[in-house]
């Protein structure tokens with residue numbers, strides 16, 4: 475083991491952005507105050523000395539093919555290796571599971587699963603937090619998240635019950651911009667460019683903190699006539715509060731709508747921590763992160779920027795695939811004799827492909843191997859055999875990984891025939907009783923806020939400019955071809 479002050483890292487880990495130990499600093503904002511000028515200076519030096527250095531070539535294929543593979547944006551905290559998957563400041567999911575600290579007095583915490591709060595610290599600082607640092611952030615988020623403003627509650631209550639949960643969620647997030655400190659300061663003209671990051675930081679923490687309340691509000695709006703199913707508990711962690719506000723713990727904070735016993739209640743909260751801990755970020759080019767970054771580059775505040783990210787996440791080729799996978803597994807199970815019936819599964823997949831539909835949960839724009847987030851979700855199911863061994867949908871999800879890649883390879887189009895995270899996640903929530911498929915992506919949206927919004931704080935800190943690529947019309951394109 476290597477020790478950096480109080481920060482203990484497994485010896486194989488090389489976290490790329492760690493520059494010094496902040497073991498004595500316990501406040502996130504103070505660390506940012508120290509880090510931002512150092513990084514800004516580095517970026518300015520790179521621009522000055524290497525500004526004209528070539529990184530990539532833009533081909534007509536990339537121009538017409540969704541910029542696939544173009545290295546053309548800066549993203550600080552995470553990067554995606556096509557074969558190994560996502561790394562958070564150089565740490566894999568497994569590294570994070572080993573090294574992010576577990577916190578005392580945490581409801582039923584599974585030793586293998588970290589809290590999203592510890593991941594947020596890592597994303598923002600590039601440092602593995604100490605227990606003390608993570609505890610302080612956990613408490614701060616809980617304080618900031620204790621109450622949804624009345625005007626948001628009111629707006630949400632007027633929305634039609636059958637409005638898609640993701641649309642409700644995006645509206646709720648955008649509405650919160652009434653309280654944006656950045657927007658207010660900018661309008662008053664009381665801040666200059668060097669100060670933008672501070673109020674963006676405040677907005678970011680307030681927004682992340684309020685997401686459990688907002689998700690609970692959407693759920694009760696859509697599925698419980700607007701009546702709350704649980705209450706926020708300031709002494710508990712962020713993921714616990716998502717679960718209790720959905721009415722899905724057996725504690726005094728919640729209606730316990732699924733009649734969980736202690737074990738099931740704790741398992742469900744741990745599943746939520748796992749899910750919301752690993753969905754936070756997937757480098758910068760995915761639709762939700764990129765949309766947040768693009769809108770933020772116009773100096774829209776954190777609320778408007780992230781509501782745009784949520785709208786992108788609501789597309790079926792991106793986050794909404796989580797809902798589509800569950801629909802697909804249930805439909806397949808009702809068309810085949812058993813989840814072990816390989817031939818019927820293969821036929822079913824072919825019928826889908828022959829009708830020009832995608833196999834949801836399979837394929838990826840960047841990954842070329844099985845998504846390690848998928849592996850982490852399946853590992854959760856394997857560690858709870860008593861819970862899942864008789865679940866036909868979970869069985870089918872697990873069997874599919876041995877069949878779908880072969881079918882997709884034979885079909886011959888898909889660059890990556892292996893499962894992505896959405897292939898496993900929704901069906902585990904479904905198992906515990908979240909049967910409202912349209913709601914799954916809202917949980918994804920709670921988690922995804924952590925990555926793109928910590929990037930937004932840094933975008934402001936580093937003074938990154940408005941994003942504005944040049945487009946080409948058909949005439950110019952033809953001229954290039956000639």
Ligand SMILES: CC(=O)SCCNC(=O)CCNC(=O)[C@H](O)C(C)(C)COP(=O)(O)OP(=O)(O)OC[C@H]1O[C@@H](n2cnc3c(N)ncnc32)[C@H](O)[C@@H]1OP(=O)(O)O
Pocket residue numbers: 542790791792793795827831832833834835836837838839840887888889890894895896
């Ligand atoms: C959290 C996430 O966002 S993870 C992704 C979630 N989305 C899904 O699971 C939906 C299913 N998968 C897909 O649609 C795609 O694999 C995407 C959108 C994820 C990636 O898209 P691309 O980078 O364009 O993939 P790729 O280069 O492999 O596409 C080549 C062809 O294979 C097809 N293809 C890709 N994946 C699949 C699939 N799972 N089933 C059937 N066909 C597929 C594409 O539609 C494309 O067909 P076309 O040439 O007729 O247009």
Ligand SMILES: O=C([O-])CC(=O)C(=O)O
Pocket residue numbers: 755756759760761762792839840894
């Ligand atoms: O990286 C992507 O394009 C899609 C994805 O898996 C994510 O955003 O989590």
